[in-house]
Amino acid sequence: MITSRYRWRVAPPAPAGAGFAAAARARGIGEPAAAILASRGVRDAVALDGFLGPAENGLNDPRLLPDAERVVARIRRATSDGEGVMVFGDFDADGLTGLAVLVRALRSLGLDATPYVPSRLAEGHGLSVASVERARAEGRTLIVTVDCGSSSPDEVDLARAAGIDVIVTDHHHVPERIPDAAAFVNPHRVDSAYPDPRLAGAGVAFTVARLLHDELGGGWGPLALADLAMIGTVGDVAPILGENRAIARLGLRSLREAPRPALAALLTRAGVRPDAADLETVAFQIAPRLNAAGRVGEAEEAAGLLLTDDAGEAESIAALLEAANDLRRDLLRTTLADARATLAEGGRPVDGPAILLQGPWPPGIVGLVAARLAEEYGRPAVIGARLDGVVRASCRSAGRLDLAAALDACGADLFLRHGGHAGAAGFDLPADRWGTFGERFSAIAARSAPADPRPDLAVDLAISTDALDHALVRDLRVLEPTGPGNPQPVIAVSDMTVTRVRAANGGHAQITLRRKRDVVDAIAFGREDLVTQLGEGDRVDVAARVGVRAYGGYDSLQLEVRDVAPVGTVKPWQPTHGDRIG
Numbered sequence: 001m002i003t004s005r006y007r008w009r010v011a012p013p014a015p016a017g018a019g020f021a022a023a024a025r026a027r028g029i030g031e032p033a034a035a036i037l038a039s040r041g042v043r044d045a046v047a048l049d050g051f052l053g054p055a056e057n058g059l060n061d062p063r064l065l066p067d068a069e070r071v072v073a074r075i076r077r078a079t080s081d082g083e084g085v086m087v088f089g090d091f092d093a094d095g096l097t098g099l100a101v102l103v104r105a106l107r108s109l110g111l112d113a114t115p116y117v118p119s120r121l122a123e124g125h126g127l128s129v130a131s132v133e134r135a136r137a138e139g140r141t142l143i144v145t146v147d148c149g150s151s152s153p154d155e156v157d158l159a160r161a162a163g164i165d166v167i168v169t170d171h172h173h174v175p176e177r178i179p180d181a182a183a184f185v186n187p188h189r190v191d192s193a194y195p196d197p198r199l200a201g202a203g204v205a206f207t208v209a210r211l212l213h214d215e216l217g218g219g220w221g222p223l224a225l226a227d228l229a230m231i232g233t234v235g236d237v238a239p240i241l242g243e244n245r246a247i248a249r250l251g252l253r254s255l256r257e258a259p260r261p262a263l264a265a266l267l268t269r270a271g272v273r274p275d276a277a278d279l280e281t282v283a284f285q286i287a288p289r290l291n292a293a294g295r296v297g298e299a300e301e302a303a304g305l306l307l308t309d310d311a312g313e314a315e316s317i318a319a320l321l322e323a324a325n326d327l328r329r330d331l332l333r334t335t336l337a338d339a340r341a342t343l344a345e346g347g348r349p350v351d352g353p354a355i356l357l358q359g360p361w362p363p364g365i366v367g368l369v370a371a372r373l374a375e376e377y378g379r380p381a382v383i384g385a386r387l388d389g390v391v392r393a394s395c396r397s398a399g400r401l402d403l404a405a406a407l408d409a410c411g412a413d414l415f416l417r418h419g420g421h422a423g424a425a426g427f428d429l430p431a432d433r434w435g436t437f438g439e440r441f442s443a444i445a446a447r448s449a450p451a452d453p454r455p456d457l458a459v460d461l462a463i464s465t466d467a468l469d470h471a472l473v474r475d476l477r478v479l480e481p482t483g484p485g486n487p488q489p490v491i492a493v494s495d496m497t498v499t500r501v502r503a504a505n506g507g508h509a510q511i512t513l514r515r516k517r518d519v520v521d522a523i524a525f526g527r528e529d530l531v532t533q534l535g536e537g538d539r540v541d542v543a544a545r546v547g548v549r550a551y552g553g554y555d556s557l558q559l560e561v562r563d564v565a566p567v568g569t570v571k572p573w574q575p576t577h578g579d580r581i582g
């Protein structure tokens with residue numbers, strides 16, 4: 001009998017107000033989508049209007065940002081005094097797009113604003129000493145950070161000593177010692193009154209841009225920067241809910257209708273038509289190309305791309321980034337192979353509470369390796385790049401351990417620097433402390449390790465084969481744009497019979513499933529293992545994303561299978577009304 005790779009977690013029915021069902025029906029939303037909306041927190045008519053109404057309505061009042069008044073006052077002074085400003089952005093897609101948002105906003109206000117992107121290898125995360133020195137050499141008296149700075153109190157002090165004020169805009173974990181900055185804009189501050197702390201770094205930058213526009217005026221439209229904020233938000237895997245959903249909707253609209261030259265060039269490289277772009281395009285085509293630049297040392301080029309309005313220049317920088325992306329792919333392949341070999345070495349057990357590896361690997365790649373291994377083994381992974389006497393590590397959680405808190409609990413005295421989020425974090429550590437770190441971290445990880453080591457698979461709804469139809473696919477579109485936090489639903493279809501299974505190119509499995517009257521085609525990406533696990537006649541439950549494929553003039557249902565389990569694993573949901581509207 002087949003064993004499912006994941007532990008299926010079927011969303012429990014969420015309590016929704018009586019008015020909700022009626023409001024959903026009035027909007028033509030069927031029961032499956034209404035049930036999923038409710039389980040994702042959209043449970044009354046007002047929330048439904050917020051979810052489906054004009055995207056602009058989902059943006060919060062930027063004056064609620066912590067230190068909003070101080071930001072406005074300091075930028076007002078900079079404009080009246082004609083100060084030179086440096087915008088310091090992190091080298092990932094979030095930092096780069098947020099940097100472009102603020103450089104463009106400040107320039108719209110008439111300021112001389114210049115971008116600075118640190119080198120991942122030489123400077124690492126956070127405000128760098130080198131950038132402060134550059135600002136001083138250029139006579140700039142104000143630095144605005146984007147997507148970083150919360151963990152850089154020393155560098156902020158250094159800048160102030162050099163006569164340079166710093167405005168920190170960030171969304172990372174706020175440490176105990178906060179920077180003594182001219183303004184510290186981070187929605188995670190304990191005293192923050194900002195309604196939605198889920199903004200990414202580019203989302204915070206976008207909100208600051210809206211604040212500056214509202215308070216300082218000018219003939220420019222800050223909402224036109226939503227496309228950049230969207231890319232940072234998706235690149236950082238921030239949940240596409242609340243204000244992030246509003247940013248994503250606004251950004252997608254402009255990406256589809258009138259992409260700026262930089263994004264048009266990246267879409268061309270990816271072979272995607274602008275009107276066909278969705279958040280998956282952003283997550284798997286655009287953001288990785290920007291991230292690749294930082295990983296292989298071309299982040300300044302990526303910033304230049306996002307700041308140009310010239311199509312020719314955009315195309316030539318996009319070509320450079322394409323080469324960076326190819327290099328990133330090669331490095332990932334070789335580093336992953338090397339990490340797996342280290343893992344297998346001498347029968348090293350992979351059943352510990354966490355995966356801890358270090359090697360002579362590129363620091364820009366270890367995060368990708370950590371993400372891959374955490375997903376594969378369903379436990380936290382810490383992968384270190386060994387540099388001169390220092391290990392620079394990236395950590396990825398498998399969903400249960402809060403990494404930022406876990407690193408804090410290891411003891412701040414252990415690290416040269418550390419920071420991050422619940423799901424992703426990083427640190428620099430003297431190489432001789434790696435063993436001590438490993439012991440402390442494993443002990444913490446062990447406390448959050450589940451008895452069943454299989455990774456979780458979130459299942460939104462379990463249905464019988466009868467409920468699997470085109471109306472369901474249409475109904476689920478109401479959830480778009482989908483992304484992290486509001487993913488494309490995974491539907492468990494109960495009791496299907498395997499009629500055929502074969503390996504497809506690229507390590508995939510192609511499966512034909514029979515229900516009562518007809519057959520449904522299915523593809524399982526990366527699940528070649530199913531070819532040997534499944535046999536003709538097996539009765540199974542299938543967890544899949546449900547879609548439609550146009551083939552030979554017909555639209556036919558297609559299941560994108562995530563996992564297969566023995567029949568009876570899920571209990572199918574029963575509609576309460578017979579009249580599902582689709």
Ligand SMILES: [Mn+2]
Pocket residue numbers: 094095147171200201202236
């Ligand atoms: Mn970020």
